[in-house]
Each structure stands twice: as C-alpha cells, then as structure tokens.
Amino acid sequence: MAVTQVKVDATEARLAAIPAPDKGAAWIEAARDAARARLREMGLPGRRDEYWKFTRPDSLTAPEAPAAALFEMGEPQVFDGFDRVKLVFVDGVFDADSSDDPALAGVEIERLATAAQTDIHWARETYGILEARGQTPVPRPLAALNTACAGDGVLIRATARAEKPISLIYRHESKTSDAYLHHVIRVESGAELTLLENGPAAARFNKVMEVDIADGGRFNHVRAQGRDHERRAATHIFARLGAEAVFKSFTMTVNGQMTRNECVVEMAGDDAVAHVAGAAMGDGDFHDDDTVFVTHDAERCESRQVFKKVLRGGAVGVFQGKILVKAGAQKTDGYQISQSLLLDGDSQFLAKPELEIYADDVVCSHGSTTGAIDADTLYYLRSRGLPKAEATDLLVLSFLAEAVEEIEDDALRNEVTARLGAWLARRRG
Amino acid sequence: MLEIKNLHVKLKDEDTVILKGVNLTVEPGRVHAIMGPNGSGKSTLSYVLSGRDGYEVTAGEAWLDGVNILELEPEERAAAGLFLAFQYPVEIPGVGNMTFLRTAVNAQRKARGQEEISSTDFLKLVRERAKTLDIDAEMLKRPVNVGFSGGEKKRNEILQMAMLEPRMCILDETDSGLDVDAMKLVAKGVNALRDADRSFLVITHYQRLLDHIEPDVVHIMSAGRIIRSGGPELAIEVEKNGYADIKAEAV
Numbered sequence A: 001m002a003v004t005q006v007k008v009d010a011t012e013a014r015l016a017a018i019p020a021p022d023k024g025a026a027w028i029e030a031a032r033d034a035a036r037a038r039l040r041e042m043g044l045p046g047r048r049d050e051y052w053k054f055t056r057p058d059s060l061t062a063p064e065a066p067a068a069a070l071f072e073m074g075e076p077q078v079f080d081g082f083d084r085v086k087l088v089f090v091d092g093v094f095d096a097d098s099s100d101d102p103a104l105a106g107v108e109i110e111r112l113a114t115a116a117q118t119d120i121h122w123a124r125e126t127y128g129i130l131e132a133r134g135q136t137p138v139p140r141p142l143a144a145l146n147t148a149c150a151g152d153g154v155l156i157r158a159t160a161r162a163e164k165p166i167s168l169i170y171r172h173e174s175k176t177s178d179a180y181l182h183h184v185i186r187v188e189s190g191a192e193l194t195l196l197e198n199g200p201a202a203a204r205f206n207k208v209m210e211v212d213i214a215d216g217g218r219f220n221h222v223r224a225q226g227r228d229h230e231r232r233a234a235t236h237i238f239a240r241l242g243a244e245a246v247f248k249s250f251t252m253t254v255n256g257q258m259t260r261n262e263c264v265v266e267m268a269g270d271d272a273v274a275h276v277a278g279a280a281m282g283d284g285d286f287h288d289d290d291t292v293f294v295t296h297d298a299e300r301c302e303s304r305q306v307f308k309k310v311l312r313g314g315a316v317g318v319f320q321g322k323i324l325v326k327a328g329a330q331k332t333d334g335y336q337i338s339q340s341l342l343l344d345g346d347s348q349f350l351a352k353p354e355l356e357i358y359a360d361d362v363v364c365s366h367g368s369t370t371g372a373i374d375a376d377t378l379y380y381l382r383s384r385g386l387p388k389a390e391a392t393d394l395l396v397l398s399f400l401a402e403a404v405e406e407i408e409d410d411a412l413r414n415e416v417t418a419r420l421g422a423w424l425a426r427r428r429g
Numbered sequence B: 001m002l003e004i005k006n007l008h009v010k011l012k013d014e015d016t017v018i019l020k021g022v023n024l025t026v027e028p029g030r031v032h033a034i035m036g037p038n039g040s041g042k043s044t045l046s047y048v049l050s051g052r053d054g055y056e057v058t059a060g061e062a063w064l065d066g067v068n069i070l071e072l073e074p075e076e077r078a079a080a081g082l083f084l085a086f087q088y089p090v091e092i093p094g095v096g097n098m099t100f101l102r103t104a105v106n107a108q109r110k111a112r113g114q115e116e117i118s119s120t121d122f123l124k125l126v127r128e129r130a131k132t133l134d135i136d137a138e139m140l141k142r143p144v145n146v147g148f149s150g151g152e153k154k155r156n157e158i159l160q161m162a163m164l165e166p167r168m169c170i171l172d173e174t175d176s177g178l179d180v181d182a183m184k185l186v187a188k189g190v191n192a193l194r195d196a197d198r199s200f201l202v203i204t205h206y207q208r209l210l211d212h213i214e215p216d217v218v219h220i221m222s223a224g225r226i227i228r229s230g231g232p233e234l235a236i237e238v239e240k241n242g243y244a245d246i247k248a249e250a251v
Helices: A005-017 A026-042 A129-133 A141-149 A375-383 A388-404 A410-428 B042-050 B074-079 B097-111 B119-132 B137-141 B150-164 B180-193 B208-212 B233-241 B244-250
Strands: A085-090 A107-111 A154-158 A166-171 A178-187 A192-198 A204-213 A218-226 A232-241 A246-254 A258-267 A273-283 A287-296 A302-312 A316-325 A333-342 A348-357 A363-371 B002-011 B017-026 B031-035 B055-064 B082-085 B092-096 B168-172 B199-203 B217-222 B225-230
Touching: A005 A026, A005 A141, A026 A129, A026 A141, A129 A141, A129 A204, A129 A232, A141 A178, A141 A204, A141 A232, A154 A166, A154 A192, A166 A178, A178 A192, A178 A218, A204 A218, A204 A246, A218 A232, A218 A258, A218 A410, A232 A246, A232 A273, A246 A258, A246 A388, A246 A410, A258 A273, A273 A287, A273 A388, A273 A410, A287 A302, A287 A333, A302 A316, A302 A348, A302 A388, A316 A333, A316 A363, A333 A348, A333 A388, A348 A363, A375 A388, A375 B074, A375 B092, A388 A410, A388 B092, A388 B097, B002 B042, B017 B042, B017 B055, B017 B199, B017 B225, B031 B042, B031 B233, B042 B055, B042 B074, B042 B082, B042 B168, B042 B199, B074 B082, B074 B097, B082 B150, B092 B097, B097 B119, B097 B137, B097 B150, B119 B137, B119 B150, B119 B180, B150 B180, B168 B180, B180 B208, B217 B233, B217 B244, B225 B233, B225 B244, B233 B244
Parallel strands: A085 A166, A154 A178, A166 A192, A178 A204, A192 A218, A204 A232, A218 A246, A232 A258, A246 A273, A258 A287, A273 A302, A287 A316, A302 A333, A316 A348, A333 A363, B031 B199, B031 B217, B082 B168, B168 B199
Antiparallel strands: A107 A154, B002 B017, B002 B055, B217 B225
C-alpha cells in the first residue's frame, strides 16, 4: 500500500527532528539504514490506521514532544529494597557513575553506544532483526523509528542463571524532550534472567526491547511505568521463544498521559510458555493502550494475556490483543482476558480481542469485560468498618490481583502490590 | 443497648413494604433470637440495621447506645459497635484474609481515635482467636472467603466478629448450610464472646442453633412484625408445631 503524502511528510519531519546517533560499526549502521527504509515504506502511524483506531498517535508522532515538567519521584522508589544490578539512564543516555558495576556471573552487560563501535558483536544477530520480524502482519512504525535512531540502550546476554535481577532505571533530569532506548537481550539455552524497569525517562519516551530466548531459557520482566503524569511513551517488546523457553512480562502503569505498550511474541519452538500481563490505573486524561500480538508457530505452546485497567474521571483504557495460531501449531493453549473497572460514568475501555487460528487441535479462549465496583462487596467491607474510599481501593487491588499474580517471584509481586496500594492511598490523600 | 422503635421499611425502588412496625429492645449481655418463616423480614431487619443500600426507612428509629444508627454510614455503625455476620459472606479475590482483618480492625480503631494495632499484637490476637474457631494459618493467608466451604465462610465471619469486638452482634442465619459439627464450632466461637457488655441478635429458621447458643429471649417475626416474644421454650414450640398456630393466634 502506498504511503500517503501526508504520512511521507510527517515521517520526514520526524526523522529530520531527531539528532543522528554516533556513527557505529558497519552492522549497526546497516540495521539503522534498513530500519529507516522500513519506516519510510510504512510511514508513521496515522489517525486513520486501523491499529491506531483507539489511540490517537499525534502526540507520539509530532516532530516536537509536548512539554513535560520534571517529575520528582520522591524516595524510596519501586524495587529500591531489592538486591540487583542497577543500570541508570539519564535522559536516554547511560550514566556509568550512577550505575552499579555491570558485573554479574553468567551475564554479559554492555551499553549499546559502546557495542555499536565494535565490528563483531553477538547483538548483530538480533538488533533490528526481531523488530523487523514483528512488522508483519501489522506494521509498527514507531519501533522502526527507534531502531533507526536509538543511540543507547543495554545489551544483555545471559549464559547461566543470573543470581540477581538487572534493574534499568530511567531518569528525566533535563528539559530534553525525547529519549530513545533500544535494548537487546539474549537468554542462552538453560539460562535465566530477571529484568526490572522503572522511572520516567523523558517527556516522550520511545523504547524497544528485543528478547531472544534460546531453547529452555527463561526470561522474567517486571516493569513499573508512570506517576509522572505528563509523560508520553511508546514501547515495544519483540520476543522470540525457542523450545521450552519461558517468557513472562508484567507491566504496572499508573498515570501518564499517553502510554502505548506493544508486545509482540513469537513462539518459535515447541513447548514454550509466554505470559504477558498488565495492571493499569489512571485518572482524567490518562490514556493507556496495551497492544499484544502472540504468534504460535510451534506445537504445545502456552500463551496467556492478562490485562486489567482501573479508570476514573474520563480516563481511557485500550486493549488490542491477538492470538495467531499458524497451521501446524497443534495443541496450542492460548488464553486472553482483558477487564476494566470503571469507577465512574466518564471513563471508557475499548477492547479488541482477536483470535486467528489455522490449526485444528487447539484450545484458545478470550474474554473482555467492563464493570463497576460490586455494591454487595462494597457494603460487606463497609459493614466491617472500612470507610467507602478505603473499601473501594481494596476492591481495586482485588480487581488487579489476577494480573499481578502473573509475577512469579513473591517479593516482586508483593512490591508491585504495595506500590499500587501506595498510589491509591496517595490519591485518596 | 439496642432499641428498635416502630421500624417501617420498604424497598427503595419498589412499593413493597417489608417491615411494618418492628419494636425490639436488646439489653446488654443478653442473647435475643428472632425466628420466623421465609419472607417475614428477618434478614431485611439485619440489613437495615447494618446500613445496606436498597432500603428506605419510612418510619421509626434504631438506637444503639444512645445513637440513632439509621442516620449513620455502614462504616460508622461498625465503629459504633455493630456487627452483622452475613448469611452469604462475600468472596474477595486478591485480598488476603489477614490483610482484610487488619485493615478492618485498624479502620475501626482509627474511627474511634485509637492507635493502630502493632503487627505483632495483631498476629498474636488473630492466631489465638483463630484457634478457637479451628481456622488454620492457611485459611488466614487465602483471599477472603475465596474457595472457602460453607462452614469455613461462617467461621470466618465469627473470626471477624471476634477480632472487631463489637458490642452488638447480629447473626443472620449463621446456621444455614452448616452441618452439625460446623454449627457446634460456630456456636462455640459465639459463646466464647458472650459477656455482660455484649449483646446478640440471632436470626434463624431453626431451633437447632439455639440448642448451642442459648437465647434469653425468643421473638417470632411474621409479615414484618414481631408477633410474639417469650423464653427459650418458644423456640421449642415452633420446632414442634411450626409457625401456623402462632400466626393464627396473632391475627
């Protein structure tokens, strides 16, 4: 399909506004050129694109990012109490001074800006490759933009079971409006890695994470987004799973004017498991979009999508989730649920659950619901002495629990629950 | 303690009148039982006293220790010392039983201007009171009432009652759906809480429960009114002859 002139102009304007990253080795320059070409072929997302029907892309595609005040997170921050390897990015640039020594047994950690200067690097097999694979059947232009323009990020290769998580912390300290980060993660056969992410990165944050999990590898991902309300973010995860590989990703989103999280998972090896989950809460002009695409291309794989959103005061929640089962992906077990809790009549939840199945021996289900707080349950709690606001918050946590329970690790799960509770309590004042 | 005067209640959205002038006084330390056929208004009385939405009080008052509780929010009634053990306890997925108990205890303490209970004191208290009701650590950890058997749910109600230490306890058909052993366990829990300052209003269909929680006064309710009051022997009469005779007499 030809790209309209409007899109061509918008795309060129956007590309022109982004400073080019430092020139790197041939492999990364080739990947960037290819991504730029891909992007020009697709054009930036437009309001009339089906995939952007529920989320207006304007603020994500405009040449200039809308202004956003710096946000003081206050102390302590999420995951602070955890034994972890901290890697800090300030305004989209790796900050070695604030970071821990990137040394972890069985794990290689490098920043993209450095690796990009190396002629031969393992990441050349993945950088931009998984992103490009994820462009069909649905184009994801903002991811191609990232591959073309990102100058920094982290490259992680796990060859054994990492004894502690790697924690990516994003800080927004200057008036820099945009930040682009591109992470590449490779979990080798039998290795295991947990990755944490949190912090406001920029007024407008564009992030891509490519995750390649070899046979029997395990990758756990827990991300906390938000609180900095003026932030806008477009993030992509592209994951490819080998046989018996496990991929688990959970995202907590509280506030943020515009968040579009896309997760593209390819089950390439038999008996792989992928769980993608999210819990989101927001008020007012909060717009939160989870777009998930899981492709089953091997036998006996299991995939789960569990997304819960709590919306109030005109907030909008979007879920677009798809399970594609290719011919031959027999014994697929696919599950998808998206639910919203609307705390008033002004908020809305827009959901597009999709199944596309070409194999004949599979179990796939999907469901989507929108509801309000249950009056009987609220009364039960109040009859025990909980004031209405507190009782409502408890029921909000109860509603989000199914998604939060997708986090395997007890301590991380408790941390996320505590953060969600703290946010509710702060909002209650 | 509790004084209900000429209470008239209808459904909020319909014309159906349910309570047609209930008068009832429960003195401190006493156990009153209310029996009556289906649809007589027993459960409605318990809901109206605890503040459930959907009912409209058209006349009458309900005083608890000098406060007309009908003017209070449900949580204020709880803080004032009222507790209703539900006939159908609600399941709350994702909220641990222990968390729920502590939140409730602290909410009431806060409402009364008391300090929050410390974690250690709370744990000690829960363990001790749970033991009486044969509630194990596993049940305390699980989400509130989720996957609980009928008996477990009712025991859990009594545990909440034991933790919240209300002055006026209403038990709405706590015996429904329980086998004999479970009923004995629940009754034991209730009896352990009986003292000179705490009163009970026990709503039940059957005399059976009253063998285990012995009432001081028994009331028979029919068509929205209390039509007869007496001693424990009244419950035995009902068990033997049903409600027909008493209803006929009242007319």
